[in-house]
Amino acid sequence: KAGVTQTPRYLIKTRGQQVTLSCSPISGHRSVSWYQQTPGQGLQFLFEYFSETQRNKGNFPGRFSGRQFSNSRSEMNVSTLELGDSALYLCASSFRGGASAGELFFGEGSRLTVL
Amino acid sequence: SQQGEEDPQALSIQEGENATMNCSYKTSINNLQWYRQNSGRGLVHLILIRSNEREKHSGRLRVTLDTSKKSSSLLITASRAADTASYFCATDVPERGSYIPTFGRGTSLIVHP
Numbered sequence: 174k175a176g177v178t179q180t181p182r183y184l185i186k187t188r189g190q191q192v193t194l195s196c197s198p199i200s201g202h203r204s205v206s207w208y209q210q211t212p213g214q215g216l217q218f219l220f221e222y223f224s225e226t227q228r229n230k231g232n233f234p235g236r237f238s239g240r241q242f243s244n245s246r247s248e249m250n251v252s253t254l255e256l257g258d259s260a261l262y263l264c265a266s267s268f269r270g271g272a273s274a275g276e277l278f279f280g281e282g283s284r285l286t287v288l
Numbered sequence: 289s290q291q292g293e294e295d296p297q298a299l300s301i302q303e304g305e306n307a308t309m310n311c312s313y314k315t316s317i318n319n320l321q322w323y324r325q326n327s328g329r330g331l332v333h334l335i336l337i338r339s340n341e342r343e344k345h346s347g348r349l350r351v352t353l354d355t356s357k358k359s360s361s362l363l364i365t366a367s368r369a370a371d372t373a374s375y376f377c378a379t380d381v382p383e384r385g386s387y388i389p390t391f392g393r394g395t396s397l398i399v400h401p
Contacts, residue, residue, distance in 0.1 A: 177330070206388070215393035216376065229388055263330060276321065277378075277389055279330035 175200065179264050179280035187288050191252040194283045198245050198266030204228075205247040206277065207239060210261040219262075222247055223269060251285075259287045292320075292377045292392035300398045307364040309395040311377030312357075318387065320353055321378045322362050325394070331376065334362075369401040 178197040186192050198205050207219040218231040222241035239249040245266075251258055261284050265277035292313040301307055311320070319338045323331040337344045337353045337360065344351045350363040364371055374394040380387035 208391075216391035218388055218390060221388065261328065265331075276333045276336060277323075277331070279323075279332070281330045282328070284328070 177264060177266050177278050177280035179262075179283050181283060182281065183284045183286075185286045185288060186254050188254055188256060190254050191250060192254060192285060193248055193250045194262055194264075194285075196247045196249075196264030196266075196280060198247070198264075199278055202266035202268050202278070203245055204267045204269040205241055205245065206265045206267075207247070207249050208263045208265065209233075210263055210282070211259075216263070219249065254287045256287050259285060261285075292379045292390065294375065294377055294392040294395040296395060297393070298396045298398075300400065301367060302400050303367060303369055305367055305399075307367050307371070307397055307399070309362050309375055309397070311360045311362070311392060313360075313377075313379045314358065315379075315381070316355075317379045319380055320351075320360050321389065322349075322351060322360075323376045323378060323391075325374045325376065327373075334375075364397075367397075367399045369399050371397060372399050373397060 206221040241247045322334040376394045378389040
């Protein structure tokens with residue numbers, strides 16, 4: 174079974190630009206969550222999608238958005254990039270058959286550097 | 289804000305020694321998970337312990353959960369250099385009918401050969 178795939182792995186942008194990151198979950202997983210990881214803040218929850226609907230959203234500004242497609246693949250977009258957006262963006266998928274969070278399967282992440 | 293906080297922030301030991309890291313959390317949980325992250329990589333799930341369980345084992349890993357103290361510990365026995373990584377606890381936080389795994393800042397473990 175293929176794991177969670179994130180693309181691109183590395184990217185460099187300049188302030189004011191926008192970026193789109195992609196995540197392909199494990200086959201059969203309907204939930205995709207996104208996290209931002211920085212040395213200062215640790216892992217911060219961005220949002221979760223389940224069956225193409227955003228089910229939860231973390232405390233991030235509206236510049237951060239996402240979507241999920243019918244095949245469960247997900248994208249997240251960050252507009253008007255700021256230096257502080259430099260981070261490792263992690264995608265995680267899960268089956269989420271129950272109400273409680275189960276094991277998350279993470280991708281290798283997309284390392285974004287904003288200059 | 290972080291739901292779970294790991295302690296210590298950093299731990300340095302020699303190969304063969306045991307490593308113990310702790311996690312404290314603030315609100316009631318349904319389950320608690322431990323994950324491992326090698327530098328700059330994705331997280332890998334290690335073990336999940338439910339709120340009605342007190343102890344769980346998986347290979348060289350032993351996890352305990354004390355819901356009265358809102359704390360958990362992860363013990364790695366007979367550590368190896370390959371165990372060098374960051375370790376995170378994640379607790380589920382209820383949000384609008386579903387649960388979001390919320391992570392602490394992690395414990396950075398270095399195992400010297």
